[in-house]
Amino acid sequence: MNRDRLAGLLTCHNRCTKTLASLSALFAQEHQSEIAIDVYLVDDGSTDGTAEAVKQSYPQVKIIQGNGNLFWNGGMRQAFAEALQYDYDYYLWLNDDTLLYPNALSQLLATYQSLIQQGEHRAIISGSTCDPTTGALTYGGVVRRSRWRPLKFDLVEPSEQVQQCDTVNGNCVLIPREVAQVVGNLDSAFSHYIGDWDYGLRARQQGCTVWIAPGYVGTCASNDQSDRKDNFSVSPSEQLQQMAQPKGLSVQKEILYSLGEWKVFAQRHGGLLWPIYWLIPYRRLLWSSLMGSFHQVSSR
Structure with missing residues (x-):
């Protein structure tokens, strides 16, 4: 047989x-x-x-x-x-x-x-x-x-x-x-x-x-992010460097994937509004970077 x-x-x-x-x-x-x-x-x-x-x-x-x-x-x-x-x-x-x-x-x-x-x-x-x-x-x-x-x-x-x-x-x-x-x-x-x-x-x-x-x-034990630290405490440049790594940047029980890889995914599967869905996960990171830049300028 x-x-x-x-x-x-x-x-x-x-x-x-x-x-x-x-x-x-x-x-x-x-x-x-x-x-x-x-x-x-x-x-x-x-x-x-x-x-x-x-x-x-x-x-x-x-x-x-x-x-x-x-x-x-x-x-x-x-x-x-x-x-x-x-x-x-x-x-x-x-x-x-x-x-x-x-x-x-x-x-x-x-x-x-x-x-x-x-x-x-x-x-x-x-x-x-x-x-x-x-x-x-x-x-x-x-x-x-x-x-x-x-x-x-x-x-x-x-x-x-x-x-x-x-x-x-x-x-x-x-x-x-x-x-x-x-x-x-x-x-x-x-x-x-x-x-x-x-x-x-x-x-x-x-x-x-x-x-x-x-x-x-x-x-299979979960590899969730419940025990991950809040990486918003590190500098924006360090956040970006870590986010570019294969395992991404972990923040508040979520993973921020590399911008390039997430963009491919969003373009394929996000429909007409994909640019919005692509950027939504990074909103807090972008806001943190903007506020950091603002404080640096205002403190001069």
């Missing part, structure tokens, strides 16, 4: 224990007799022995060496590019800190098959994850907050039924061949964040649909 082929795509950097645990959960999936899994792991310049540990424990994993500057989007893009050459039936984005439940993959595949029966052949399936301690929703499918806030997204709690959404967090996402052939890879315009949101939104623009699988597929 010919089995469907799936490429598991991961990227990592100096999280050896978490990476090994994530791989362990992936290779322990139920019903593997029905699907053949190949794993592509980008080791983005780890110095903690991740690549060596993976080779020892999982010699079948295809390890791709990064230069240390790929971050999430760059690493996942490189893994995806390698796998796309071999025309898999499915591609699975998986964060290296996500621990799948044993039935996660069969649940994602079953969701896709049920959508095919409804005529949805180009469907992306998001798997929701919860906090390993509290059980609270951490990542999954998201929807636009409103038509007037098209670049603000809210997580959707999974239910017992499949649900449609606007786009996805990239922590656990099943992408069938039919979608990959249309949408292709993640966009190199993004370095760390928002490449996953962009992918789902571009997929919908090209006639694909995006869905949330029933229930939770695993655990």
Whole structure:
């Protein structure tokens, strides 16, 4: 019997224990007799022995060496590019800190098959994850907050039924061949964040649909900004320098992405009012800079 082929795509950097645990959960999936899994792991310049540990424990994993500057989007893009050459039936984005439940993959595949029966052949399936301690929703499918806030997204709690959404967090996402052939890879315009949101939104623009699988597929602790300091306390020049970095500038539980990357995203997905939506996140930073300049002038 010919089995469907799936490429598991991961990227990592100096999280050896978490990476090994994530791989362990992936290779322990139920019903593997029905699907053949190949794993592509980008080791983005780890110095903690991740690549060596993976080779020892999982010699079948295809390890791709990064230069240390790929971050999430760059690493996942490189893994995806390698796998796309071999025309898999499915591609699975998986964060290296996500621990799948044993039935996660069969649940994602079953969701896709049920959508095919409804005529949805180009469907992306998001798997929701919860906090390993509290059980609270951490990542999954998201929807636009409103038509007037098209670049603000809210997580959707999974239910017992499949649900449609606007786009996805990239922590656990099943992408069938039919979608990959249309949408292709993640966009190199993004370095760390928002490449996953962009992918789902571009997929919908090209006639694909995006869905949330029933229930939770695993655990993944939230990397929210609740413990981040208020970076308005540093100088405007330091704020701009930090904002230009791949992980952006964190302020008051939000992330200010680099102006260039956020501009690309806003232009594509913000509609006619995209310049306004592009600048809105930076309003406090701009006001702080203006006030700082005003005080300098007035104190002379």
